Amino acid sequence: MKLSEARQQFISSWGAFGTHWGINRTMAQIHALLLISPDPLTQDDIMEDLNISRGNVNMNIRELINWGLIERVLLPGERKEYFTAEKDIWKVVKQIVKERKKRELEPMLKLLDQLENVEGDKRDKNVKSFVDVISGIKKLGNQADKTLDTMIKAEETWFVGNLLKMFK
Amino acid sequence: MKLSEARQQFISSWGAFGTHWGINRTMAQIHALLLISPDPLTQDDIMEDLNISRGNVNMNIRELINWGLIERVLLPGERKEYFTAEKDIWKVVKQIVKERKKRELEPMLKLLDQLENVEGDKRDKNVKSFVDVISGIKKLGNQADKTLDTMIKAEETWFVGNLLKMFK
DNA sequence: TTTTATTTTCAAAATATATTGAAAATTCAA
DNA sequence: TTGAATTTTCAATATATTTTGAAAATAAAA
Numbered sequence: 001m002k003l004s005e006a007r008q009q010f011i012s013s014w015g016a017f018g019t020h021w022g023i024n025r026t027m028a029q030i031h032a033l034l035l036i037s038p039d040p041l042t043q044d045d046i047m048e049d050l051n052i053s054r055g056n057v058n059m060n061i062r063e064l065i066n067w068g069l070i071e072r073v074l075l076p077g078e079r080k081e082y083f084t085a086e087k088d089i090w091k092v093v094k095q096i097v098k099e100r101k102k103r104e105l106e107p108m109l110k111l112l113d114q115l116e117n118v119e120g121d122k123r124d125k126n127v128k129s130f131v132d133v134i135s136g137i138k139k140l141g142n143q144a145d146k147t148l149d150t151m152i153k154a155e156e157t158w159f160v161g162n163l164l165k166m167f168k
Numbered sequence: 169m170k171l172s173e174a175r176q177q178f179i180s181s182w183g184a185f186g187t188h189w190g191i192n193r194t195m196a197q198i199h200a201l202l203l204i205s206p207d208p209l210t211q212d213d214i215m216e217d218l219n220i221s222r223g224n225v226n227m228n229i230r231e232l233i234n235w236g237l238i239e240r241v242l243l244p245g246e247r248k249e250y251f252t253a254e255k256d257i258w259k260v261v262k263q264i265v266k267e268r269k270k271r272e273l274e275p276m277l278k279l280l281d282q283l284e285n286v287e288g289d290k291r292d293k294n295v296k297s298f299v300d301v302i303s304g305i306k307k308l309g310n311q312a313d314k315t316l317d318t319m320i321k322a323e324e325t326w327f328v329g330n331l332l333k334m335f336k
Numbered sequence: 337t338t339t340t341a342t343t344t345t346c347a348a349a350a351t352a353t354a355t356t357g358a359a360a361a362t363t364c365a366a
Numbered sequence: 367t368t369g370a371a372t373t374t375t376c377a378a379t380a381t382a383t384t385t386t387g388a389a390a391a392t393a394a395a396a
Binding site: 001002003006007009010013017019020021022035036037038087088089090093100103104108111114115117118119120124125126127128129130132133134136137139140156 | 170171177188189190203204256257271272276282285286287288295297302308324
């Protein structure tokens with residue numbers, strides 16, 4: 001397979017992949033493009049490569065920066081802004097985990113704390129069923145929260161070498 | 169907080185939560201409703217509780233069954249079909265992991281295998297950058313794949329008790 | 337300054353996704 | 367069988383999301 005074709009394929013599947021993870025297709029494609037580009041790119045480069053409008057590029061770049069996945073770089077003597085992606089995939093994964101934990105898991109756990117204190121007779125099967133499910137989710141959620149915290153701090157070498165052994 | 173209000177809140181947030189995970193809002197809400205219902209429900213019960221159409225309920229129920237998260241139950245003497253959700257959250261999580269691994273991770277790894285064999289001179293920095301990123305993703309992806317396999321087989325007691333220790 | 341290059345914004349348009357509801361298909365009981 | 371109850375389908379509609387592109391804002395050079 002030729003490089004140009006392989007790049008196309010990668011960008012396109014990374015985009016489709018993203019949509020399964022609540023990430024918008026174009027944002028994931030821009031991320032893919034920057035991942036495989038050896039040098040930083042400008043907004044115009046991205047527009048041209050992906051065939052999308054300036055506004056679209058601009059908005060999704062901002063979002064990628066918010067997620068901590070890409071950053072602005074200023075090249076000496078150049079007027080335009082350039083963008084580059086973190087290439088170390090382990091760091092990328094940890095960054096995404098960190099953000100999603102903050103945005104999704106933590107608010108959910110906070111809500112469950114409130115819901116667990118529902119008033120009513122525990123002998124009422126509706127109450128019991130509700131509280132049981134909420135408690136179960138809370139327990140597992142808290143456990144996941146702690147585990148992810150540790151993962152965020154871990155080194156890839158550690159992860160790759162040891163996690164599998166532990167599971168066996 | 170009253171049970172009725174707490175139920176509403178839970179169903180609504182579980183729905184919003186789902187949208188961040190590529191799951192459609194209504195499907196997640198139906199799942200939430202069945203999770204907290206002590207007894208199986210019919211399509212009509214769900215229609216009424218969530219205020220959605222028959223067709224919508226029917227399609228999303230089928231999807232939930234495909235995901236292995238709910239199942240049909242036939243009550244003796246009853247003509248209508250009833251539905252019930254797996255209440256053990258650890259089992260639910262394992263089932264979701266299993267499905268997403270099959271639907272998303274495995275096809276992605278298969279694609280990466282092909283992309284890694286891109287033709288071209290490795291001294292070309294474009295080729296090198298591409299291959300390096302693909303290899304990095306592959307390595308981590310394969311590791312995740314194995315780890316998830318082990319997790320799918322694990323017991324919750326094991327998970328809760330031991331995983332955290334291992335990370336420390 | 338003023339001019340030009342570049343980035344940002346955001347209303348309108350395009351696209352994609354979810355929902356409805358009524359008709360068709362199926363299932364069960366009489 | 368026939369007929370009523372129930373489930374399924376799917377074209378049409380509604381809703382939500384993404385994208386565009388031109389105007390406004392900003393930043394750098396002249």
